[in-house]
Amino acid sequence: xxxxxxxxxxxxxxxxxxxxxxxxxxxxxxxxxxxxxxxxxxxxxxxxxxxxxxxxxxxxxxxxxxxxxxxxxxxxxxxxxxxxxxxxxxxxxxxxxxxxxxxxxxxxxxxxxxxxxxxxxxxxxxxxxxxxxxxxxxxxxxxxxxxxxxxxxxxxxxxxxxxxxxxxxxxxxxxxxxxxxxxxxxxxxxxxxxxxxxxxxxxxxxxxxxxxxxxxxxxxxxxxxxxxxxxxxxxxxxxxxxxxxxxxxxxxxxxxxxxxxxxxxxxxxxxxxxxxxxxxxxxxxxxxxxxxxxxxxxxxxxxxxxxxxxxxxxxxxxxxxxxxxxxxxxxxxxxxxxxxxxxxxxxxxxxxxxxxxxxx
Ligand code: SAH
Numbered sequence: 486x487x488x489x490x491x492x493x494x495x496x497x498x499x500x501x502x503x504x505x506x507x508x509x510x511x512x513x514x515x516x517x518x519x520x521x522x523x524x525x526x527x528x529x530x531x532x533x534x535x536x537x538x539x540x541x542x543x544x545x546x547x548x549x550x551x552x553x554x555x556x557x558x559x560x561x562x563x564x565x566x567x568x569x570x571x572x573x574x575x576x577x578x579x580x581x582x583x584x585x586x587x588x589x590x591x592x593x594x595x596x597x598x599x600x601x602x603x604x605x606x607x608x609x610x611x612x613x614x615x616x617x618x619x620x621x622x623x624x625x626x627x628x629x630x631x632x633x634x635x636x637x638x639x640x641x642x643x644x645x646x647x648x649x650x651x652x653x654x655x656x657x658x659x660x661x662x663x664x665x666x667x668x669x670x671x672x673x674x675x676x677x678x679x680x681x682x683x684x685x686x687x688x689x690x691x692x693x694x695x696x697x698x699x700x701x702x703x704x705x706x707x708x709x710x711x712x713x714x715x716x717x718x719x720x721x722x723x724x725x726x727x728x729x730x731x732x733x734x735x736x737x738x739x740x741x742x743x744x745x746x747x748x749x750x751x752x753x754x755x756x757x758x759x760x761x762x763x764x765x766x767x768x769x770x771x772x773x774x775x776x777x778x779x780x781x782x783x784x785x786x787x788x789x790x791x792x793x794x795x796x797x798x799x800x801x802x803x804x805x806x807x808x809x810x811x812x813x814x815x816x817x818x819x820x821x822x823x824x825x826x827x828x829x830x831x832x833x834x835x836x837x838x839x840x841x842x843x844x845x
Contacts, residue, residue, distance in 0.1 A: 504701035519781040522750035529757040534828040535836025537588045538579035539787040541799040542567045546592025554723040554800045576610045583832040586619035593625030607638035619835035629676040646687040650706035683841040685714030691741030692720045693731035713838035718764025721802035742770040753782030758839040768806045776826040788815045
């Protein structure tokens, strides 16, 4: 039973069916949804947009996710691992350009050499920035001890997308082995939260086999888990991955894009004070995609500051934007873009999740 749309928008918590109704909004209803989410955003987190300089420092990965371009079985990828001094140079760039925070992201590795190297990098980044740079990390599933070690070394936020809250759907988009277990992923998220990280998760939107009910449940999952930050964006098929064979069953890229915006808007109305990142994948579909997301609910953006020569090798999906410009170009471009979205850049600020603060 659908309830009147205007009545629905007056509420600030929704049942699963109501979320499905919102997810299907189009035309004037979609516009009203976006107006509402924008209002909630401005009231609860303001118009500041915080930068997280993104360093995708390695595409070496032991996982084999069926959707991802850098999966271990993809032999067409040139594997790279950026040297520590280059990573530190990028961190210095972020600090000097008042970015406030960094995101270190890579494929997944769990060997001791990798773990120790990250610990050391975190300490070095804290040192070179006089403790001023905030650090988010995103290196997949690790043991609680490793998460703890990295937390002590200086990381205070962690991004680990659940990819889908539905274990059945999760199974369909991952190899069927214990190295790709939904239960482990959930446990990792719990560990991160227990240790005290600002904990971020997210999902892909428009996956093969995914339903509106799945997406509604994803939103309810984030609420239930009491997550501090979210990064979610459209699924974009990659021709060197197994899921590519389902490309004809997908909704159009444009529809995945609009649906992603509606997901962000609904989440903002429900979780008013969390940080929501404007995912890079939005820009792969619409050149102004990230700005559109900032306007209707997102408040975090991750300018890519990976040294340029390696960017073209971190292709999780096709059509990835900004793979041939340098970090300087990125900053100038970002400023213009954020002004366009009526936002203001929170230079030199961490822009921590207000939700995390109120949880503690
Ligand atoms: N290894 C880390 C981070 C790298 S992958 C981890 O597992 O968390 C970062 C995110 O990219 C993934 O969580 C996934 O949601 C997204 N991604 C991967 N392939 C994608 C695709 N084809 N389309 C859209 N997003 C994708």
